[in-house]
Amino acid sequence: MKFLGKPRSQTAAFLPLCLFFLKSLCPGHSHLYGNRYAGDKVIRFIPNTEEEAFVLKKICHQLKVDLWQPGGVSQISQGTVTDVHVSHNGSRTLLTFLEEANIQYKILIEDLQKVLEKGSSLPAWRSRRSLSGYNYEVYHSLEEIQNWMHHLNKTHSGLIHMFSIGKSYEGRSLYILKLGRRSRSYKRAVWMDCGIHAREWIGPAFCQWFVKEALLTYRSDPTMRKMLNHLYFYIMPVFNVDGYHFSWTNDRFWRKTRSRNARFRCRGVDANRNWRVKWCDEGASMHPCDDTYCGPFPESEPEVKAVANFLRKHRKHITAYLSFHAYAQMLLYPYSYKYATIPNFSCVESAAYKAVNALRSVHGVQYRYGPASSTLYVSSGSSMDWAYKNGIPYTFAFELRDTGHFGFLLPETLIKPTCMETMLAVKNITMHLLKKCP
Numbered sequence: 001m002k003f004l005g006k007p008r009s010q011t012a013a014f015l016p017l018c019l020f021f022l023k024s025l026c027p028g029h030s031h032l033y034g035n036r037y038a039g040d041k042v043i044r045f046i047p048n049t050e051e052e053a054f055v056l057k058k059i060c061h062q063l064k065v066d067l068w069q070p071g072g073v074s075q076i077s078q079g080t081v082t083d084v085h086v087s088h089n090g091s092r093t094l095l096t097f098l099e100e101a102n103i104q105y106k107i108l109i110e111d112l113q114k115v116l117e118k119g120s121s122l123p124a125w126r127s128r129r130s131l132s133g134y135n136y137e138v139y140h141s142l143e144e145i146q147n148w149m150h151h152l153n154k155t156h157s158g159l160i161h162m163f164s165i166g167k168s169y170e171g172r173s174l175y176i177l178k179l180g181r182r183s184r185s186y187k188r189a190v191w192m193d194c195g196i197h198a199r200e201w202i203g204p205a206f207c208q209w210f211v212k213e214a215l216l217t218y219r220s221d222p223t224m225r226k227m228l229n230h231l232y233f234y235i236m237p238v239f240n241v242d243g244y245h246f247s248w249t250n251d252r253f254w255r256k257t258r259s260r261n262a263r264f265r266c267r268g269v270d271a272n273r274n275w276r277v278k279w280c281d282e283g284a285s286m287h288p289c290d291d292t293y294c295g296p297f298p299e300s301e302p303e304v305k306a307v308a309n310f311l312r313k314h315r316k317h318i319t320a321y322l323s324f325h326a327y328a329q330m331l332l333y334p335y336s337y338k339y340a341t342i343p344n345f346s347c348v349e350s351a352a353y354k355a356v357n358a359l360r361s362v363h364g365v366q367y368r369y370g371p372a373s374s375t376l377y378v379s380s381g382s383s384m385d386w387a388y389k390n391g392i393p394y395t396f397a398f399e400l401r402d403t404g405h406f407g408f409l410l411p412e413t414l415i416k417p418t419c420m421e422t423m424l425a426v427k428n429i430t431m432h433l434l435k436k437c438p
């Protein structure tokens, strides 16, 4: 469970506001999220045997840990690198067990609240929200991102067209930016989505960065010009709008959507397990309280259904599907749900190989790449597999920085380097597909 059971105080009511202004302006104590993560730890361990994995799964369940990796508790097995966010009290139990059982572990984050508050400087100019000075090196709230989209739609109508493909569970618009030079001739398209999982804030930051770069370099950079002249990009900066909003106001580590369940109090479905492709099989959970809950039926989530409908309608001209997640530093392609080789493996594999090399050339950051099932873990009902099965020949999922040092709390100072290198990878994939993969 995500809720640590602290009573909702007056300070908590001010929280959403406090996130936008200087901490010193906030009433009472100045902690983000009502100080709810004080003393929480993030611990990494690797079970040596299946027996140890079994016991650790049980402990994780009992302590109600927030699993950062792998995706679900069922995926913890011998040799699995496992990162858990555990409460201050729970961490004592877990550490005692790890010590006694002689299992290797590392404390990745000593005090989560401290890292949370260090990572976001919340400087004064955050309240000064003029769009011309939009800062791409900070994380933005949903409201800020949506205002930014409206603004671009008005000021860059030559290259950008904004529209909505539907409404979220809580009634928010699902906005898409269509980017590219308008043309009467037939153009292929690339789909990009960010923020399927709410707590992976670097995703939406990258989608915004991509749009900014496209607009800034369209005239000066021949590659970008070629991309925008020959292709349309459909960009969804925040897929899981309700979850993202919730991760700003209530629970920084929320992952799922925010839909209610008929029989359980736990809310939300994993929007990357809700697609009709081997739905709710291996790597997904049937239990509504789990972070990898697949939902009551495929496309039960309005956000997933809206995107699936859009992709179905436009699949003839959408050539590539790119989805941005965090964290692991990986570039993944199908399949997620089985260990098998895709029919167009050679083209996809060489695109991934070149993209990863291009990415590394910027800051030396190493990405692993390969089929999601064997490179990350097996998961069913994912958007990438679904897009591939539904006729989009080039589908990739990025797991952006880092590899666990900050995890989901990637500091704002790392937005720029992360986005710069990812930008190069995306340009590389896009050009590769344009040139080499018909």
Ligand SMILES: [Zn+2]
Binding pocket: 196, 197, 200, 324, 325, 326
């Ligand atoms: Zn994710």
